[in-house]
Amino acid sequence: xxxxxxxxxxxxxxxxxxxxxxxxxxxxxxxxxxxxxxxxxxxxxxxxxxxxxxxxxxxxxxxxxxxxxxxxxxxxxxxxxxxxxxxxxxxxxxxxxxxxxxxxxxxxxxxxxx
Amino acid sequence: xxxxxxxxxxxxxxxxxxxxxxxxxxxxxxxxxxxxxxxxxxxxxxxxxxxxxxxxxxxxxxxxxxxxxxxxxxxxxxxxxxxxxxxxxxxxxxxxxxxxxxxxxxxxxxxxxx
Numbered sequence: 001x002x003x004x005x006x007x008x009x010x011x012x013x014x015x016x017x018x019x020x021x022x023x024x025x026x027x028x029x030x031x032x033x034x035x036x037x038x039x040x041x042x043x044x045x046x047x048x049x050x051x052x053x054x055x056x057x058x059x060x061x062x063x064x065x066x067x068x069x070x071x072x073x074x075x076x077x078x079x080x081x082x083x084x085x086x087x088x089x090x091x092x093x094x095x096x097x098x099x100x101x102x103x104x105x106x107x108x109x110x111x112x113x114x
Numbered sequence: 115x116x117x118x119x120x121x122x123x124x125x126x127x128x129x130x131x132x133x134x135x136x137x138x139x140x141x142x143x144x145x146x147x148x149x150x151x152x153x154x155x156x157x158x159x160x161x162x163x164x165x166x167x168x169x170x171x172x173x174x175x176x177x178x179x180x181x182x183x184x185x186x187x188x189x190x191x192x193x194x195x196x197x198x199x200x201x202x203x204x205x206x207x208x209x210x211x212x213x214x215x216x217x218x219x220x221x222x223x224x225x226x227x228x
Contacts, residue, residue: 008154034216043118043204043219044157089156101172102217104149104156 008087010109019077021108023090026071030092034102035064035075038087047075047088077110085112116140120205120220127195127227135190135223137205145208146188147217150174150201157204163188195227 013019025033031052036044050057050064050073057064063076073090087107121136139146147162149172159172163182177199179191188207192199202224206217 041221043206043221044217045219046216049216091156101159101162104158106154106156 008107008109010111012111012113013080014113015080015082017080019080019110021075021088023073023105024071025073025092027092029094032093033066033073034091036089044089080112082112085110118205118207118218118220120223122223124224129196129227131195132193135203137188137220138186139207142185143207143209147206148190149204151204152201197227200227201225
């Protein structure tokens, strides 16, 4: 999962396996959550979002799970591919309009081994 | 459609120098923002704007100025650069204010202050 500090947590998975990236958030008032993917040398790219009135949302090969009771968010990537290697960030805010001030986690490095 | 364009990509400054990081978007987005990204940390919001003529401070505004004279442009000014401002800077924009918090990021400006 994500943590504060100088070293990014790293998750190494074999190509074809499923990946699970975790994120703990601190603000109980947050009701909108987003996952971003950042490849080396590029800006973050939106992957998937979820509102607090949902506990699961699926996209193409990705699923986000939200557990508001323990303030935990996870991103599941099915059949992980080399192109999934990147740093993944979760972000939280209060919507609507709270997106003016997204709070980002510190990130998790995903490495896909061939 | 270029999206969010940042210039320059790389910049080296001496302590005390001033410079402006440029950001332009061609998506007619009302909301624009600047983030900085430091090793092992998530993105931190510097300043943001919800429309032309409107700006506000984020989490780490000290040492930075912004203005928003047009919808398209949101420059970030460093008046007197300090080594602590060595970072990667990202500009981001968003269209809908209330129900879509999805941010589009530029590719970043890597700044080193010696």
